[in-house]
Amino acid sequence: MRIDKSIRDIDSDFETWWAHYPLKKAKGQAERAFTTARRNVDLDTLTAAVQAYSKTVNGLDPKFIAYGSTWLNGKRWLDEDIAPATATGIEDWLRDCWTNHNTIAITDRCGLEFYNPDIPEDVADVKAFTLQARRDWIKTNHDEIVARILKREAP
Incomplete structure (x- = not known):
């Protein structure tokens, strides 16, 4: 499923997603990875998954939390322990x-x-x-x- 969005829409979507991400580091890399991910995945799926991920890493030492780009490039929204049932x-x-x-x-x-x-x-x-x-x-x-x-x- 290919999702066509304007650059402005994707920038807005990224900011929505980023607001939920538990580790605010390497934002530029995360933004590039998000743009790639959004070509095939809807914002609701990414946001629900990142909210679930944030709950699973809450209280962990930040060195054990994936950078946003790593999370996105690894398609971590598909992880069984956090993938929303949509x-x-x-x-x-x-x-x-x-x-x-x-x-x-x-x-x-x-x-x-x-x-x-x-x-x-x-x-x-x-x-x-x-x-x-x-x-x-x-x-x-x-x-x-x-x-x-x-x-x-x-x-």
């Missing part, structure tokens, strides 16, 4: 799981389990076959995965 947040996380063939994270988060398929005898590249099976499983079960996550994590 359709957009889940879609972004699920797309990342699909890209990385990560069915384990899906099982951990929603309980739906992937089972490795039987490998046909004529398959030359077993690894490629298995990775494709993981992606196919994620696509096939997309709606069920999203529904289960929303049921478990929605406020």
